[in-house]
Structure formats: C-alpha cells, structure tokens
Amino acid sequence: MVYLNVFKFPNDDMEFDFLLEEKRMCYDSFYPFKILSRHGFERIDFKPITILYGGNGSGKSTALNVMAEKIGIHRDSIYNKSNFYSAYVNMCELELEVDIPKNSRIITSDDVFDYMLNIRNLNEGIDQKREELFEEYLDAKYSHFRMKSIADYEQLKKVNAARSKTQSRFVRSELMANVREYSNGESAFKYFIEKIGENGLYMLDEPENSLSPKRQMELVKFIEESARYLGCQFIISTHSPFLLAMNGAKIYDLDEDPVDVKRWTELENVRTYYEFFKRHEEEF
Structure with a gap:
C-alpha cells in the first residue's frame, strides 16, 4: 500500500534565496538547511517499502524526521528542532495517494530505548x-x-x-503478574510488534539498533508481510544489510552525490560485508 506518493525537499537555490531574504547567512548553523541539498536530494518517489541508506551524517534521519513533521504523524519521543526547522518544513511539498491513517507513526531509537x-x-x-x-x-x-x-x-x-x-x-x-524480563533485543522487537498495526504509514529510524541479526531477520519478515497483506507503507532509514535486502524495497543511497536509487548489492556497506566474508570463506 502507498499512502505517501511523493515528497519534495527544497533545492539548493530555494534554500539560498530563503536564507538570503531572511538575512540569516551569518549563522554558523542553520540545520536542517544544506543537509540534503548538498547531495542533490530533492525528491522521493515511494513504494510500499522505501529505504534511505547512508552513513552517519548522510542525512537519512534528518529526511525521515522532516517528513514526519510535515505529515504530522505521531511520535513518542521529543525531537529537538532548530530555529530554522519550521521554515524548512514549510518549504517541503508532498503528494498523497490516499489520506494517511491516524495510527501512522515514526519510531526512533529513542522511542525503543x-x-x-x-x-x-x-x-x-x-x-x-x-x-x-x-x-x-x-x-x-x-x-x-x-x-x-x-x-x-x-x-x-x-x-x-x-x-x-x-x-x-x-x-x-x-503480587501483580510479573513482567517478563526480556533482553534488550527481545524488548526492542516487542516494541515494533506492538506499535505497528494494520493500514498505516510507519517511519522507522535505524530499527536495527538493539536487534541481533536473528531479530533483524524476524523484523524484516514482519515488515514484508505487513506491507504485502496488512495495508502498511514503510519508510526506513538503515545501513543494516538484513533490512536492505528486503523484497521489493526501493533504496535511496544518500552517500551518492547526487543521491541515486540502487540495488542493495551495490551499496558500499553491503559490499564491505561481502568482501569480509569472502576473505574468510574457507573458515566456514
């Protein structure tokens, strides 16, 4: 299912004109301006599962939080915003396929923690x-x-x-029924299962945090089935090879300049894993 069809971020010229008009070029930091535009990341066309891939500082979490703010979906943890955040979000545009369900939400690492x-x-x-x-x-x-x-x-x-x-x-x-003492990974996985329901748009910011490889693969299966059978759309920021390998996922590589759509096997992080295990193949 696709609820959010297209999202557009302001390009470099739009950002420059705004900052110049507001006489704010003297500031050292005007986050989230200049984060996504520096890599030419201006538009996302979505599928039922869309992934934002990139290393630390690539802007994938920024993009996710900006979209969540523009759409107005639910979040549990407080998100720190700069003085320019609202102005940047107002410059963004979106196109909906259908109305976004009320139970939609963004899930961050802070929520899980x-x-x-x-x-x-x-x-x-x-x-x-x-x-x-x-x-x-x-x-x-x-x-x-x-x-x-x-x-x-x-x-x-x-x-x-x-x-x-x-x-x-x-x-x-x-005594009241004891809450089972889950491991961190079990608790994190349980959180995703509880929060993700039918017919919703779900934004997941690096959901692999606190999850073992086995739990990540279980989460992958859950996401794939929710997208296929339960009317869910997912937008995920991640660099986990397990999540990147999800069936049918459209992957934006934010490490590229300009940002480009790639297959998961073309991504640098995945290639690094592949080459490592290939060197140690005889040990298995």
Whole structure:
C-alpha cells in the first residue's frame, strides 16, 4: 500500500534565496538547511517499502524526521528542532495517494530505548515488592495473630493464606503478574510488534539498533508481510544489510552525490560485508 506518493525537499537555490531574504547567512548553523541539498536530494518517489541508506551524517534521519513533521504523524519521543526547522518544513511539498491513517507513526531509537528502560524499571519495582512479600509471608505464617475486630479481617485472610500456601504460591497470589524480563533485543522487537498495526504509514529510524541479526531477520519478515497483506507503507532509514535486502524495497543511497536509487548489492556497506566474508570463506 502507498499512502505517501511523493515528497519534495527544497533545492539548493530555494534554500539560498530563503536564507538570503531572511538575512540569516551569518549563522554558523542553520540545520536542517544544506543537509540534503548538498547531495542533490530533492525528491522521493515511494513504494510500499522505501529505504534511505547512508552513513552517519548522510542525512537519512534528518529526511525521515522532516517528513514526519510535515505529515504530522505521531511520535513518542521529543525531537529537538532548530530555529530554522519550521521554515524548512514549510518549504517541503508532498503528494498523497490516499489520506494517511491516524495510527501512522515514526519510531526512533529513542522511542525503543525509553520502552526498554520502562520495562526494566517496572521489573525492578516488582522485584522489590517481591522481597517485601517474602518477609510479609514469614511474619504472617509464624505470627501469633488473633482477630480482635472487623478491622483485623484483612490481616486474618493474609495469615490464613500464608499458613495454607507455600512461600512462592503466596507471593504469586499477592503480587501483580510479573513482567517478563526480556533482553534488550527481545524488548526492542516487542516494541515494533506492538506499535505497528494494520493500514498505516510507519517511519522507522535505524530499527536495527538493539536487534541481533536473528531479530533483524524476524523484523524484516514482519515488515514484508505487513506491507504485502496488512495495508502498511514503510519508510526506513538503515545501513543494516538484513533490512536492505528486503523484497521489493526501493533504496535511496544518500552517500551518492547526487543521491541515486540502487540495488542493495551495490551499496558500499553491503559490499564491505561481502568482501569480509569472502576473505574468510574457507573458515566456514
């Protein structure tokens, strides 16, 4: 499915005219101006899966965030914007195939990190509560409690529960269901599965972060199936060879000047992996 059909960034002449008119050429930094235009990156024509490839500083995350801002899709983490950000976004243009669904969103590394941190903090809180319940169990089981009034009823139930159950069963019955202690990779993968639904436009900024190669391949399969069967469109910034190899993906190489569309096997990062494993082929 394609919701966003075309996106246009301001070219070098447009940026120069704007900055000159605003008398802002004296600034040392006017981000995001001059980031994409320096490589002639002016237009993206989308497919159900479109990938922005490039090294650090190539502008792939900038492009993704500018598009998300222009479209107005949901994001979880706060994105720091420069003084010129709104002006740059206003200069961008887009063409829609159909209206973009409300459940569309951009998912960044910060979103995934915050999610993993929240799970870790929740588990730490549960672990602390569990230790308190262990002590409570021993106090209740071996106390000489006698009910004196209705106010003691809750404590009576706790004493009876402690005396009729093992320590582990008592703790499980009193404690909220524990959140499973996922590894970082499992938590990151779980986040993508939870946030990506049917019929939506999803922008993923380097989703390979925190994912093992195996998890990356699982994410690839999930994205391919969501695009094919669930009416989803994906725009992804990445340099992971696993994601770059996705079936039917259109790849923009932001390391090229000007930016060009390439096959995944032509990309420098992929060629580096290929040559490395080729040199060590006999060791496998």
